[in-house]
Amino acid sequence: MKTKIFPIFLIITFSIIFFVFYKGLQNSSIYTPEIKSKIKIPNFQAKEFFSKDKINSDQIFIGNEYYLLNIWASWCIPCKEEHKYLMDLSKKENIKIIGQNYKDSLDNAKNFLAKLDNPYDLIFLDNDGTIAIELGAYGVPETFLIKNNQIIKKIIGPLNQNLLFEIKKLIQ
C-alpha cells in the first residue's frame, strides 16, 4: 500500500508545479509600478530648443490648460512611430504639446523635426536626462498629461490609436 502512495503523490506534486509554472508563462514580466495619482511636477530649469534661452518650468506649464509633455529623441525609433499621433493632437486647440528632447544631438533633432514636421508648441533640452528622472520617467518615449501643474496621466512607451482616443476623451 505504502509503495503506491508515493508515486501518486509524486505525480500530483509535479503536475501542480507544472500547472503553476505553465500559468506563470503567460504573465507579463514587465513591472510597471503603481503611479500615485496627481503628482506635482517638479520645478526645473532647462534650455529652449531653438533659442537656447533658459526657461523655468513654471513658465512652461501655466494656468489650468492641458499640457502634453512628450519625451523624445531623434535616435529613438518608437518616437518616429508615435509622431503621427502627436501631429494629430497638435491640431487640437485646447492642448499644448511640450517636447522634451532627451540626450540628443541638436542637429539630429532638427533634422528629425524637419523631416517629420514639428508638433510641439515648445521644446526644451534635457541633455543629461536628469529632468526626466525628476519627472519620474523611465526613458523615451514617455508622455505625461499635465493640468494645474499635476500629472494626470502617464504613458510609458509610444502612443497608439487607443491612447490617443483616451487623451482626446480626457481633454474634452
Add this chain to the structure above:
Amino acid sequence: MNILKFLISIIFLINFFSSDLKARNLETEITKNLRCLICQGQSVYDSDSEFANSIKILVEKKLDDGFNEKQIYDYLKDKYGDWILYDPGFTKNTYFLWLLPILMFLFGGAIILRKVILKKKKL
C-alpha cells in the same frame, strides 16, 4: 622562500584593500543600493543604460546640493516607489517579509526544543 611568499601575499592584500577603500565613495555606495528599473537584475551602479546614467548624474548633483544619503533615497522613492531601493523599508506591505524569518526561526526553535525535552524525558 616561504617568507618571500608571505611578504608578497601581504603586499597584495594591502593593495587590494586600499583600492577597495578608494572606490567606496558615497556616490558608488548609493548607486549600488539603487535598482536599475529598466534593466534586469542590475543595480544603477552596474548598468550603463541611459536611465542608470541619468540617475548617477542626478545623485552626484544632489550630493553637491548637500543632500544626505537618506534624503536621496527618499527623493527617488517618491518618484519611482519602493521598487527602486534594494532594501525595502518596513511598511504595511513588507512587514510579512521582514517578520517571516523571525517567525520561522522561533517556530523551528520550538520544534527542536520540544524534541530535546521529549528525549530527556525518555532517558
